[in-house]
Amino acid sequence: MRLAEICSSPVFTAYPEQPLAVAAREMRAREVGALVVVAQGVEPQRPLGILTDRDILRGQVYQLADLHCLTVREVMTAHPLCIHADEEITEAIMTLASRGVRRAPVIDGRGALVGIVTLDDLLPLIAEQLKELACTAAPHRAATGDANESRPPVHPRSRDSQRRRAGE
């Protein structure tokens, strides 16, 4: 499955010159943990940075400044990791892991912002794949209500002997 199919879109954005308090209010109103920072009025939108609650706090602590005295540019994480919309989800997980980040803007072939992906979006997909695998490996245990449910369980030893006969 490609990232384009699952990433969150549209993305909530901020711009570098925006007062930090305005961006923080936007994050709270939208109930999101991050905004992608883009240049104001420029199309297509390209990610210049990412802004999280952690960035806001770190910016305040290290600059000894009040939230209401700062701009987005002063605290955002510039040059964020961006992931291509054509990447498979397993590749995307490896990419996020390699940089140790929970979320990343998703871009198309022109570098334009098309969405945002988070570990929380990817986890249910992996869980679904594991569930499918579990149902395939032990269909009689899967409480899915399908025809497999009524099939009697295969004794592990007889399953192993089946494999040997089949040359696995």
Add this chain to the structure above:
Amino acid sequence: MTVNAGAQVSDAARLMCEEHVGALVVTAALAENPVPIGMLTDRDIVCAQLDRTVDFGQLRVADVMTSDPLVLNEETSVEQAIHQLRSRRVRRAPVIDPAGKLVGVLSLDDLLSHLGRSVQALARTAQLRSHPHQAEWHDRRGRVPRQG
């Protein structure tokens, strides 16, 4: 990581940045043994500043923390812990021992790592059973053998 309810928010914020954590367990001010009475996240601190006209330097942890947090017992099973975190819609919770003393924090990320290790062990066992020689090679070289 813990912080006292009476501490200044600015000090708590500095601690969170220095320790690279997104949350602190808030403990009672005068308790002999640390007892969790709240959670303080980076979001709590940011949102508190939006609502108040008080100067950042004047805010106390007790003013902005989330009170009455979900608290897990160290005897709680992983399944129950996941269920409780989900029903309270939180990512992390303090963990106490049977005497009520704070012994740690459990987060969704910890649980994911735990389950991930189990899945990895399961995969390694399956690999050993179906391709014992390749699995041995894999272990020695630290690389996945190329199939076909």
